[in-house]
Amino acid sequence: MKIRHLLASSTLFLLPLSACGSSDDGTSSSEEPTELVISTWGFAEDFFREEVYAPFEEEHNVEIVLETGNNSERLNKIRQGNSSVDLIYLSDYYAQQGINDDLFAEINYDNIPNAEDIYDVAQAPLGEAYGPAYTISQLGIAYNPEETDVDITSWEDLWDPALEDSIAVPSITATAGPMLLDAASVVSGKDQFDEDEAFAQMQELNPNIVNEYSQTSAFVNMFTQGEIAAGPLMEMFVADLKEAVPEASFVSPEEGAYAVMNTVNITADSENKELAEEFINWHLSGEVQKASAAAKIDSPVNTTLDLSEEEAEGLTYGADTIENLRVLDIEMVNEQSEAWTDRWNRELTSN
Numbered sequence: 059m060k061i062r063h064l065l066a067s068s069t070l071f072l073l074p075l076s077a078c079g080s081s082d083d084g085t086s087s088s089e090e091p092t093e094l095v096i097s098t099w100g101f102a103e104d105f106f107r108e109e110v111y112a113p114f115e116e117e118h119n120v121e122i123v124l125e126t127g128n129n130s131e132r133l134n135k136i137r138q139g140n141s142s143v144d145l146i147y148l149s150d151y152y153a154q155q156g157i158n159d160d161l162f163a164e165i166n167y168d169n170i171p172n173a174e175d176i177y178d179v180a181q182a183p184l185g186e187a188y189g190p191a192y193t194i195s196q197l198g199i200a201y202n203p204e205e206t207d208v209d210i211t212s213w214e215d216l217w218d219p220a221l222e223d224s225i226a227v228p229s230i231t232a233t234a235g236p237m238l239l240d241a242a243s244v245v246s247g248k249d250q251f252d253e254d255e256a257f258a259q260m261q262e263l264n265p266n267i268v269n270e271y272s273q274t275s276a277f278v279n280m281f282t283q284g285e286i287a288a289g290p291l292m293e294m295f296v297a298d299l300k301e302a303v304p305e306a307s308f309v310s311p312e313e314g315a316y317a318v319m320n321t322v323n324i325t326a327d328s329e330n331k332e333l334a335e336e337f338i339n340w341h342l343s344g345e346v347q348k349a350s351a352a353a354k355i356d357s358p359v360n361t362t363l364d365l366s367e368e369e370a371e372g373l374t375y376g377a378d379t380i381e382n383l384r385v386l387d388i389e390m391v392n393e394q395s396e397a398w399t400d401r402w403n404r405e406l407t408s409n
Contacts, residue, residue: 060082065298071406084153086204089156092121093121094143094333094334094337095124097135097136098125125141136156137159144329144330144331145324146162146322147192147320152322153189154389154391154396161325162189162323163323163328164187165324170342172342176342176361177377177380179317180319184389190359191359196316196379198290200308201307202281204305207287208221210307212311212312213245219266222265224266224268224287226281227263227271227290229271230398232271233292235315235394235402236386237381237384239398240256244313246258260405273372282303313385315384316385329357342360358373383404
């Protein structure tokens with residue numbers, strides 16, 4: 059879920075095809091290509107067109123159509139029946155909402171053999187009947203060591219009085235908001251999530267908070283302008299941060315960073331279910347996953363890749379890293395979201 063992922067445009071457009079279609083055995087075909095509609099964020103369009111869409115179109119005689127926009131608006135179009143989408147890419151938080159609303163078809167993993175080569179946590183993270191995570195990033199802490207004397211290594215360090223009026227935190231309605239709330243519970247000393255302790259701990263953090271952010275671009279702007287020295291940030295945005303502030307540092311807290319999973323699912327109304335499953339299998343392939351990693355587009359979930367240190371820089375990569383990530387119960391997060399937002403606004407934002 060990069061904020062670059064969360065583009066507001068919802069334009070429907072066609073990707074160019076090869077000069078002629080081809081059948082599954084690679085021979086040319088005079089048949090009209092099958093239209094496969096994919097709902098996604100719309101970032102890195104050139105990369106996906108060249109490395110992901112075009113090869114699939116050519117091999118399967120497919121014409122890929124994109125619907126782009128942020129998570130909520132794209133999911134709402136499906137809810138309202140205003141979309142002909144076959145495949146939809148969503149963060150796990152929004153994908154769970156789609157599952158709860160019976161918007162997705164059950165997936166036949168026999169048609170997605172490449173799923174066997176991805177991390178266990180990425181295999182059907184929201185239930186065996188639903189889609190995999192095709193990329194996993196992590197929420198950790200970004201900070202500027204030249205703007206603070208605090209040597210940040212843990213979530214608890216954000217509560218250091220030396221960071222008074224120096225940090226920005228995600229809004230509770232942002233993807234990372236519930237993760238910070240869970241981190242607050244961890245800092246309070248609880249082994250299991252404790253809502254009351256988490257909110258009490260957040261009250262103690264308030265003196266250090268300059269602002270909340272719902273878009274990462276706001277965090278980057280505040281960081282660049284020296285308004286903040288630290289805060290929770292998804293690793294996928296660190297490269298953007300370093301472009302503006304080269305000395306910026308990213309930390310995977312010793313209590314554990316949080317898994318940020320983007321998923322892909324097939325809509326319940328899709329008439330191209332098997333073709334959609336073929337596409338998911340293609341996206342999980344070593345070829346696509348390696349290309350995405352090399353271009354620094356997405357962190358890979360395919361375990362067959364062997365990335366060099368340089369190739370892995372800035373990516374959430376490797377079994378040890380993935381296995382140590384904290385994973386939220388997304389179904390519980392969705393159930394509690396409204397209540398947490400109300401409590402956050404009453405007890406924290408209003409202060």
